[in-house]
Amino acid sequence: MTVTGYGTADPQTPLAPVQFERPDVRAGEVAIEVTHCGVCHSDVHQCHDDWGNTVWPCVPGHEVVGRVTSVGDGVTAFAEGDIVGVGCMVNSCQTCEPCKAGEEQYCTGPRGATLTYNGPTKPDGTNTYGGYSTDIVCREEFVLRIPDAIDPAEAAPILCAGVTTYAPLRQHKVGKDTRMAVAGVGGLGHMAIQIAKAMGAHVTALTTSPGKTDDIKALGADEVIVMSDIPALGKAQASFELILSTIPYAHDVEAYLNLVAHDGVLHFVGNFIPTTVAFMPMLFQRRTMTGSLIGGVEQTQEVLDFCAEHGIRPEIKTIAMDEINEAFRRVIDEDIRFRHVIDMDTLRKAEPSGATKLDAPVRGLPEDGGNAPEAAKS
Ligand SMILES: [Zn+2]
Numbered sequence: 001m002t003v004t005g006y007g008t009a010d011p012q013t014p015l016a017p018v019q020f021e022r023p024d025v026r027a028g029e030v031a032i033e034v035t036h037c038g039v040c041h042s043d044v045h046q047c048h049d050d051w052g053n054t055v056w057p058c059v060p061g062h063e064v065v066g067r068v069t070s071v072g073d074g075v076t077a078f079a080e081g082d083i084v085g086v087g088c089m090v091n092s093c094q095t096c097e098p099c100k101a102g103e104e105q106y107c108t109g110p111r112g113a114t115l116t117y118n119g120p121t122k123p124d125g126t127n128t129y130g131g132y133s134t135d136i137v138c139r140e141e142f143v144l145r146i147p148d149a150i151d152p153a154e155a156a157p158i159l160c161a162g163v164t165t166y167a168p169l170r171q172h173k174v175g176k177d178t179r180m181a182v183a184g185v186g187g188l189g190h191m192a193i194q195i196a197k198a199m200g201a202h203v204t205a206l207t208t209s210p211g212k213t214d215d216i217k218a219l220g221a222d223e224v225i226v227m228s229d230i231p232a233l234g235k236a237q238a239s240f241e242l243i244l245s246t247i248p249y250a251h252d253v254e255a256y257l258n259l260v261a262h263d264g265v266l267h268f269v270g271n272f273i274p275t276t277v278a279f280m281p282m283l284f285q286r287r288t289m290t291g292s293l294i295g296g297v298e299q300t301q302e303v304l305d306f307c308a309e310h311g312i313r314p315e316i317k318t319i320a321m322d323e324i325n326e327a328f329r330r331v332i333d334e335d336i337r338f339r340h341v342i343d344m345d346t347l348r349k350a351e352p353s354g355a356t357k358l359d360a361p362v363r364g365l366p367e368d369g370g371n372a373p374e375a376a377k378s
């Protein structure tokens, strides 16, 4: 099928209308008419080639929500008309240990997980194009059910920002009265605070923005510490069993590590290049520093259901498709907490003329296995 989307062919050019072919739905696949797509900070990084691994052209979007239009042979879990989601992955080997454990994001198969965009598709290695498009086709194992209680636009950010924070909270068994902190209150942090509170934790927010205190309390945080408040930091030394850090830029890690209790954990989900590594405080209180990447399919469904059950919602701002470049600028320039969500009907109705036609396939599978993790390359 011919699909209209928004993409770019290099890091300097703003996103613009494109047209490309998606394969018609095959056995085991689900075709989805995209109604909403969240704008993740990763979309901006990938389009600007900040990680140096972008495959061009790039059509981003991995917080995809839409309506099933058809299903391939053998699909029983979904039917035409269902409201569904697609998160950060559309395929994986499904046989390695992480895949069998429901953690497909850590797939150690020959080509790793196939990311929703910028990931080589198996078996021919064509580049994947994401949810900034009118339609998407996905293997049924990677399709999520959107609970009736959640508005489709609000469901979108849960597929990446939600599961990225939910997975480590489950990993560290956060529960009643866990004394924990969330560092950084942006798109990820504002979800983390709400989810951790619903799990029963005592949650302190660590922020560098004094002006955000009231808003953070409104999200349910029990306490807020501004990182420039030296007496407050002094009192909080070695007090948190867990700090979930969502800070996406280089910062003084030691200031946060010192707040972690004996045998506690500082867990990173923000992607940044540290300027220093703070070993000393780690040794002195046997603290652990660790990190994680998004979450598996099973936990993505879990966090959708969890948010439905507990009334947790991301704060969103709905935009039209042609406002995307402005939204990218805001994501970079402004310290925003809400998530932009594209109303994809605005693209469908616009029927942009002069869309650039993208060829498919656009790439061969690189010899090193594309986006496979280091260990799986051979
Ligand atoms: Zn994301």
Ligand SMILES: [Zn+2]
Pocket: 092, 093, 094, 095, 096, 097, 098, 099, 104, 106, 107, 108, 109
């Ligand atoms: Zn695997």
